[in-house]
Amino acid sequence: MTEPISPFDSDAIEQLRQQHRLDPEYVRTLRNRLFKQFRSDEDATSNFPLRDSLRCHVLQQYRRFDSDLDGATKLLFRTEAGMLIESVILRIATGRTTLCVSSQVGCAAACDFCATGKMGIAKNLDYTEILDQVLQAGQLLASEDGSLDNIVFMGMGEPFHNESQLHKTIEVLTAPDHFNRSPSRILVSTVGVSDAMIQMAGRFPKVNLALSLHSADQSTREKIIPLARRYPLDQLRTTIQRCNEIQSHEVMIEYLMLRDVNDSVIDRDRLAKWLDGLNVHLNLIPYNPIEDAPHLAGTEPDAIADFARAMKGLGVKTTVRYSLGRDIDAACGQLVRKENRTYALRLNANVARHSPTA
Structure with a gap:
C-alpha cells in the first residue's frame, strides 16, 4: 500500500490524477476548498474520488x-x-x-x-x-x-x-x-542575513521584509545578537539601501526596547542617524522578560513613548507595537x-x- 499523499505535493497529486485519469476539476476543487476557503478536511475532500489517498x-x-x-x-x-x-x-x-x-x-x-x-x-x-x-x-x-x-x-x-x-x-x-x-x-x-535579504527582495519584490535591529551600536548589537559579528551594521545598512532600490515599499525595522541597553538618548540619536536616508518604518517593541535572561528588562512604557516621540521629531516613521x-x-x-x-x-x-x- 502506497503512502498517503500531501495536498501540498503538486507533483504527486498530478501523478495521482494522471494515473487514475481524474478530471483536473477535482484537483482544482480540492485546492480551492482546502487552501483558499480553509474548509474542514472532511468537507474539502468530500467529493475527491481518491480521498483515502490523501x-x-x-x-x-x-x-x-x-x-x-x-x-x-x-x-x-x-x-x-x-x-x-x-x-x-x-x-x-x-x-x-x-x-x-x-x-x-x-x-x-x-x-x-x-x-x-x-x-x-x-x-x-x-x-x-x-x-x-x-x-x-x-x-x-x-x-x-x-x-x-x-x-x-x-x-x-x-x-x-x-x-x-x-x-x-x-x-x-x-x-x-x-x-x-x-x-x-x-x-x-x-536578524540580518544580508545576502538572503537581497535575494528575497529580488525574487519576491512585493513580500515585506523586517530587520530585527535592536541597536545601532555594533558592540551592543553583538552582545544581544551574536550573528551581528558576521553581518555588521555597515553591511546591513547597505543591504537595506539595496532592498529599497529593488522594492517600492518600506523595510520594517524592529527595535526591542531594553532598559539601560538600547533606550538612552545616545542610543536614540545613533539610531536616527543610522536610519537617515533609508525607506523604513520603525517599530518599537516592548520587551516581555524570559526566565533565561534575568539580566534583561523592558523599558518603561512612558520611556518608550518618549523615545517614539523623539524619533518622530527626527523625521523617522515610528510606531509603538503593543504585544498581544x-x-x-x-x-x-x-x-x-x-x-x-x-x-x-x-x-x-x-x-x-x-x-x-x-
Missing part, C-alpha cells in the same frame, strides 16, 4: 492556548520527527488577523532576549510543515467565521537559515492555483524547549539501548 496534515496539533486578555491563540504542533513547534494567531483590534509561523525547530541565531534561541537546537522545517501551520490556523479561523489576513515569519527560527524551504513556502502561498495569498500580506523577519497575548506569550518557546529536550533525551536513550555496541 493526508491533509503533516503536523499534529499538540496543545492550544487562548489568551484571556485579547483573543490571541498559541498553537503547539508536533512534527513527524516528534519535535514541537509553535504558531500564534493574533486577532488585531482593527479586525485583521495575523498568523505568526515558525520556520525551524529552535534557532541558531541565539539572540540573548529570545527563549527560542536558547533551546540549544536548530532544525529546519520542510515547506509542507510550514504550510500546514497556515492551513490548520486558517481552518481554525474559518470554523469561527473568521479570516486569515496576514502571514508573518516571526515564529521559531531564523527564516533565512532555511532559505530554500522558505522560498518554496512563499511560492505555494502566492500561487494562484494554491493559497493565492497576496505577497503584500506576507512578511519575513530576520502576553498571558500566553510571556514564556514564548519555554514549553516547546522543555518538551523537545525531554523527547531528545528519550530518543538518545532508545538509540543507545538498541546500539550494537551497547
Whole structure:
C-alpha cells in the first residue's frame, strides 16, 4: 500500500490524477476548498474520488492556548520527527488577523532576549510543515467565521537559515492555483542575513521584509545578537539601501526596547542617524522578560513613548507595537524547549539501548 499523499505535493497529486485519469476539476476543487476557503478536511475532500489517498496534515496539533486578555491563540504542533513547534494567531483590534509561523525547530541565531534561541537546537522545517501551520490556523479561523489576513515569519527560527524551504513556502502561498495569498500580506523577519535579504527582495519584490535591529551600536548589537559579528551594521545598512532600490515599499525595522541597553538618548540619536536616508518604518517593541535572561528588562512604557516621540521629531516613521497575548506569550518557546529536550533525551536513550555496541 502506497503512502498517503500531501495536498501540498503538486507533483504527486498530478501523478495521482494522471494515473487514475481524474478530471483536473477535482484537483482544482480540492485546492480551492482546502487552501483558499480553509474548509474542514472532511468537507474539502468530500467529493475527491481518491480521498483515502490523501493526508491533509503533516503536523499534529499538540496543545492550544487562548489568551484571556485579547483573543490571541498559541498553537503547539508536533512534527513527524516528534519535535514541537509553535504558531500564534493574533486577532488585531482593527479586525485583521495575523498568523505568526515558525520556520525551524529552535534557532541558531541565539539572540540573548529570545527563549527560542536558547533551546540549544536548530532544525529546519520542510515547506509542507510550514504550510500546514497556515492551513490548520486558517481552518481554525474559518470554523469561527473568521479570516486569515496576514502571514508573518516571526515564529521559531531564523527564516533565512532555511532559505530554500522558505522560498518554496512563499511560492505555494502566492500561487494562484494554491493559497493565492497576496505577497503584500506576507512578511519575513530576520536578524540580518544580508545576502538572503537581497535575494528575497529580488525574487519576491512585493513580500515585506523586517530587520530585527535592536541597536545601532555594533558592540551592543553583538552582545544581544551574536550573528551581528558576521553581518555588521555597515553591511546591513547597505543591504537595506539595496532592498529599497529593488522594492517600492518600506523595510520594517524592529527595535526591542531594553532598559539601560538600547533606550538612552545616545542610543536614540545613533539610531536616527543610522536610519537617515533609508525607506523604513520603525517599530518599537516592548520587551516581555524570559526566565533565561534575568539580566534583561523592558523599558518603561512612558520611556518608550518618549523615545517614539523623539524619533518622530527626527523625521523617522515610528510606531509603538503593543504585544498581544502576553498571558500566553510571556514564556514564548519555554514549553516547546522543555518538551523537545525531554523527547531528545528519550530518543538518545532508545538509540543507545538498541546500539550494537551497547
